Amino acid sequence: MLLIFDCDGVLVDSEGLSCQLDAELLTEFDVPYTAEDVAREFIGVSLKDQVARIEGKHGIRLPADFSERLNRRLFARFETDLEPIEGVREAILALPVPRCVASSSVPERIALSLRVTGLSDLFDHIFSATQVPRGKPAPDLFLHAAAQMGAVAQECVVVEDSTAGVQAAVAAGMQVIGFTGGGHCGPEHGDKLRAAGASVVIDHMTDLPKTVRAFTHSAS
Incomplete structure (x- = not known):
């Protein structure tokens, strides 16, 4: 995965x-x-x-x-x-699986965001929409990230907070965990992510490890 x-x-x-x-x-x-x-x-x-x-x-x-x-x-x-999403570092460290970042932002913004929030050490591989012809909701970025990481789409699980991102992951043939724990998410945000194609929606990063493990078990 x-x-x-x-x-x-x-x-x-x-x-x-x-x-x-x-x-x-x-x-x-x-x-x-x-x-x-x-x-x-x-x-x-x-x-x-x-x-x-x-x-x-x-x-x-x-x-x-x-x-x-x-x-x-x-x-x-x-x-x-800028602050990290609450609990995200602990959630990632609890998941010993290959991981990367694929963001619509420019590389400089991604690097800055990870640095000031103390998350840089968690990711060796960062991909930006500037590297592909089309941004989200097109699948290009996620397919590029998977190819660079040596993975096939069916083996990928994407964590996304936007409808455009969920649509991009679905178009790429990947499973999606919708996340509604950001400060910008209102009470109806989860429904929007489900409507866009998210397989499951979580509202706190403490739920991420068990959700990812459920995907792993269902695929085995």
């Missing part, structure tokens, strides 16, 4: 910070968004795809350095405010 983790909202509790800063910057460019709007439309989506969708929807052109400006703000806030 290969265990594939999304980063934002699964390993680190970043989505609330990210959506707020994203909305503030968009509003500065006369594209009024709230943090809730950003969360609803873009969680799990790469920043490149987000910009393309906004430009197409509103018939505008954001500044060429929009992504760089947003990342500068995010990185500064992450250095001071």
Whole structure:
């Protein structure tokens, strides 16, 4: 089995910070968004795809350095405010199986997130949507991660907090554990992940080890 983790909202509790800063910057460019709007439309989506969708929807052109400006703000806030998902380190250490990270974020953001939350030592293999033609909900990133790790899709279990991520994993032929323990998840989030194709949904990382073991036993 290969265990594939999304980063934002699964390993680190970043989505609330990210959506707020994203909305503030968009509003500065006369594209009024709230943090809730950003969360609803873009969680799990790469920043490149987000910009393309906004430009197409509103018939505008954001500044060429929009992504760089947003990342500068995010990185500064992450250095001071970013926290790991509660219990995630202990859950991962309780699972002696091959693992990696596959995130829609750029590699620099993933590395920073893991460093400031003390999780860097848990992952030797990190994959970003910048490495594939299409981001989530397309399956490209998860298939790339599996290929690089020497695993077939049927042997992979993905831990995801976004509908786009769940859809990507399902499209890749992988089983998915939906996670609703991030600060951005409301009471209906689990239902959305199930509707997107998550096999099971957990709301705390203490439930991850036994859930993964259940997948292992069902496959044997």
